[in-house]
Amino acid sequence: MEAERRPAPGSPSEGLFADGHLILWTLCSVLLPVFITFWCSLQRSRRLLHRRDIFRKSKHGWRDTDLFSQPTYCCVCAQHILQGAFCDCCGLRVDEGCLKKADRRFQCKEIMLKNDTKVLDAMPHHWIRGNVPLCSYCMVCKQQCGCQPKLCDYRCIWCQKTVHDECMKNSLKNEKCDFGEFKNLIIPPSYLTSINQMRKDKKTDYEVLASKLGKQWTPLIILANSRSGTNMGEGLLGEFRILLNPVQVFDVTKTPPIKALQLCTLLPYYSARVLVCGGDGTVGWVLDAVDDMKIKGQEKYIPQVAVLPLGTGNDLSNTLGWGTGYAGEIPVAQVLRNVMEADGIKLDRWKVQVTNKGYYNLRKPKEFTMNNYFSVGPDALMALNFHAHREKAPSLFSSRILNKAVYLFYGTKDCLVQECKDLNKKVELELDGERVALPSLEGIIVLNIGYWGGGCRLWEGMGDETYPLARHDDGLLEVVGVYGSFHCAQIQVKLANPFRIGQAHTVRFRAA
Numbered sequence: 129m130e131a132e133r134r135p136a137p138g139s140p141s142e143g144l145f146a147d148g149h150l151i152l153w154t155l156c157s158v159l160l161p162v163f164i165t166f167w168c169s170l171q172r173s174r175r176l177l178h179r180r181d182i183f184r185k186s187k188h189g190w191r192d193t194d195l196f197s198q199p200t201y202c203c204v205c206a207q208h209i210l211q212g213a214f215c216d217c218c219g220l221r222v223d224e225g226c227l228k229k230a231d232r233r234f235q236c237k238e239i240m241l242k243n244d245t246k247v248l249d250a251m252p253h254h255w256i257r258g259n260v261p262l263c264s265y266c267m268v269c270k271q272q273c274g275c276q277p278k279l280c281d282y283r284c285i286w287c288q289k290t291v292h293d294e295c296m297k298n299s300l301k302n303e304k305c306d307f308g309e310f311k312n313l314i315i316p317p318s319y320l321t322s323i324n325q326m327r328k329d330k331k332t333d334y335e336v337l338a339s340k341l342g343k344q345w346t347p348l349i350i351l352a353n354s355r356s357g358t359n360m361g362e363g364l365l366g367e368f369r370i371l372l373n374p375v376q377v378f379d380v381t382k383t384p385p386i387k388a389l390q391l392c393t394l395l396p397y398y399s400a401r402v403l404v405c406g407g408d409g410t411v412g413w414v415l416d417a418v419d420d421m422k423i424k425g426q427e428k429y430i431p432q433v434a435v436l437p438l439g440t441g442n443d444l445s446n447t448l449g450w451g452t453g454y455a456g457e458i459p460v461a462q463v464l465r466n467v468m469e470a471d472g473i474k475l476d477r478w479k480v481q482v483t484n485k486g487y488y489n490l491r492k493p494k495e496f497t498m499n500n501y502f503s504v505g506p507d508a509l510m511a512l513n514f515h516a517h518r519e520k521a522p523s524l525f526s527s528r529i530l531n532k533a534v535y536l537f538y539g540t541k542d543c544l545v546q547e548c549k550d551l552n553k554k555v556e557l558e559l560d561g562e563r564v565a566l567p568s569l570e571g572i573i574v575l576n577i578g579y580w581g582g583g584c585r586l587w588e589g590m591g592d593e594t595y596p597l598a599r600h601d602d603g604l605l606e607v608v609g610v611y612g613s614f615h616c617a618q619i620q621v622k623l624a625n626p627f628r629i630g631q632a633h634t635v636r637f638r639a640a
């Protein structure tokens with residue numbers, strides 16, 4: 129057969145045959161990698177689907193990671209692992225292969241005890257083995273824990289206490305958990321079970337229950353915006369779930385503040401605190417939800433509000449003493465300690481009404497709340513432009529530095545455009561009902577708080593003149609004029625003073 133097929137040497141078909149060979153090999157060498165890549169990606173997506181399925185059905189809050197931030201050992205097979213999944217409620221870590229086993233074998237944090245458990249105020253520790261935090265100390269022998277390169281030592285997922293394998297005794301396994309350092313912030317699972325029982329019996333006197341937890345008990349509700357501050361909120365949510373009861377930690381993009389704050393109505397009067405993790409916008413959103421509670425007649429349940437600022441230029445948070453932006457400088461546990469130590473202060477909040485001019489004005493005036501400041505003139509224009517662009521291309525604005533740069537860009541661009549020239553001829557200003565004569569201005573800014581435009585003390589200016597003291601809880605607004613965006617920029621770097629128009633209880637602008 130073969131001999132017959134082989135053409136005579138030198139015939140033209142020999143070249144054809146060689147060509148066919150070449151084409152075949154070329155095809156092979158091209159197709160094979162394509163096939164392998166295709167097959168691999170198919171396998172990967174199947175694995176991903178399988179994992180998603182486990183994640184969805186699981187009681188744990190599993191999350192994928194490509195690289196664990198500290199040396200990690202799988203809680204099932206005890207192997208050293210670099211990537212895999214972790215639970216952002218209880219902190220279990222596992223490799224992909226053992227995920228299903230881990231999910232079946234280990235219980236996550238129970239946010240509520242089962243109704244049949246009678247031990248309402250005695251919950252034992254819930255120990256999980258391995259991956260204890262670096263620099264933690266054994267509660268028995270007080271020596272450092274988790275320093276051996278293997279799956280070893282235990283951590284209680286409620287009180288965060290750690291103990292050596294050797295120091296773990298049966299007595300410890302049955303010991304009552306006291307919820308550790310943050311017991312005054314944690315809503316214990318037994319509390320919610322009791323509340324549930326009381327609701328069935330139609331009782332609402334939660335004070336008796338709370339008295340068991342002590343006067344110091346000020347449960348903390350976390351409202352974090354997972355989209356704030358380059359998606360830092362996402363990680364924070366997990367860290368708070370580990371330290372507190374996951375039931376008291378909310379992502380406001382999934383559960384709006386109005387809904388989340390209803391948890392306060394299950395707590396004793398005047399006891400709840402809220403920690404808002406997000407920008408000034410998120411804080412405003414939560415404060416509006418608090419207003420809503422007042423309207424519903426839930427005054428007694430209104431929480432005190434603390435802030436963990438994310439992102440840039442958070443003037444409200446800065447005024448209240450929580451800084452302009454958090455980027456992980458201090459551990460989350462320290463944030464909780466700060467909240468525990470914080471004292472309450474009051475903040476004025478203002479109603480802004482916008483009415484259309486005209487003889488036959490049938491439209492209802494628009495009303496909104498102001499916490500920080502508002503302005504008429506270049507500053508408003510700048511913020512508006514910035515916002516419009518952010519809506520169009522959010523990915524561009526995910527970095528803090530870029531945000532600042534774009535703000536700067538708008539600031540300088542406005543220098544050239546000067547769109548609000550002779551504002552004094554376009555608007556009339558009344559402070560507490562009295563008309564104020566204005567010089568040639570380009571912008572008027574009405575301030576409730578001390579900081580403006582991302583950390584500038586606008587009312588103070590250079591601080592070389594005497595001026596009436598401004599406070600955020602005195603029932604007065606400060607009204608300031610600026611000559612242009614260049615003047616704004618000068619005030620920002622403390623090279624100029626603003627034109628202080630005055631302080632007032634009511635401020636009215638009217639288009640001239």
Ligand SMILES: [Zn+2]
Binds near residue numbers: 204
């Ligand atoms: Zn494993």
Ligand SMILES: [Zn+2]
Binds near residue numbers: 187217218219235
């Ligand atoms: Zn878990």
Ligand SMILES: [Zn+2]
Binds near residue numbers: 254288289
């Ligand atoms: Zn414990």
Ligand SMILES: [Zn+2]
Binds near residue numbers: 268270292
């Ligand atoms: Zn020990």
